[in-house]
């Protein structure tokens with residue numbers, strides 16, 4: 634246990650983050666499709682962090698009821714994560730406005746024209762992902778209220794650059810102008826403290842929360858996390874330059890092996906002129922459709938996509954959200970205290 638000085642320093646370093654989010658601890662529960670629903674989101678907010686609903690592919694009606702259900706479980710603030718390429722983005726923004734959601738996180742590429750103004754016009758704060766310094770500056774100019782920088786150690790869809798490098802590239806240049814949260818590969822409080830000292834106002838964690846008691850992820854999904862080590866969480870690999878694959882970090886399983894074979898098979902068909910390019914690309918793009926749900930909800934961890942970050946090696950047991958947050962906070966405070 635660390636003493637008061639470490640906790641006081643931590644509070645000071647997180648102050649802008651906690652003010653911005655309206656919570657006690659500047660830890661965002663990164664939105665995870667199928668996992669970040671009413672139970673986990675409310676548990677994170679109730680424990681002093683900031684839960685974020687993953688809208689993913691939800692319809693506006695489903696998002697409407699998910700927000701309403703989350704509100705019955707917590708009176709504290711929480712956010713909603715919307716994917717920019719969702720065909721009903723506009724209606725989803727309306728649902729957030731109707732519920733007076735205080736913070737909207739836009740993921741999945743640069744926000745389409747008008748969406749930033751509509752979100753901000755509703756009174757909500759807009760949090761956007763910045764994958765590079767130039768884009769961070771562009772997002773600030775476009776009106777983003779806060780940024781998340783997420784490195785390739787993270788679970789789910791990833792960019793090519795490590796968290797430690799993004800933090801060095803982006804934080805010194807923008808962290809005075811706008812609150813920045815760091816995500817990807819954070820498993821312990823010491824790392825959280827380090828990013829705060831570099832200028833971040835808080836952090837975002839996904840992988841560490843998957844095995845929370847309150848997470849509805851299937852027991853098989855949680856077991857796979859508890860067994861895995863960092864090196865089991867691998868990005869999907871593109872075999873052929875003609876067939877684009879958006880990299881996703883997930884635990885290696887039977888299907889990740891088969892995906893490589895599928896790409897080779899489709900590339901062979903292309904070479905022999907037996908398939909059109911558009912059809913070939915569609916087959917690859919659609920390959921993983923529905924696979925995260927299959928793993929998270931149905932527990933099929935062999936053919937489903939077990940999205941996980943490299944910090945999965947630090948997930949060793951199922952425990953309550955409050956214990957995870959308390960442990961992170963204590964580790965961060967102890968690290969800061971030891972610096973004197």
Ligand SMILES: Cc1cc2nc3c(=O)[nH]c(=O)nc-3n(C[C@H](O)[C@H](O)[C@H](O)COP(=O)(O)O)c2cc1C
Nearest residue numbers: 663664665666740787788789817818839840940942
């Ligand atoms: C199972 C899983 C599903 C995810 N789904 C989403 C998503 O729907 N939208 C999103 O913006 N990020 C998604 N992420 C990324 C998380 O929000 C978070 O940024 C990431 O997990 C942080 O890195 P970490 O896994 O190293 O903690 C997902 C991550 C995981 C592990």
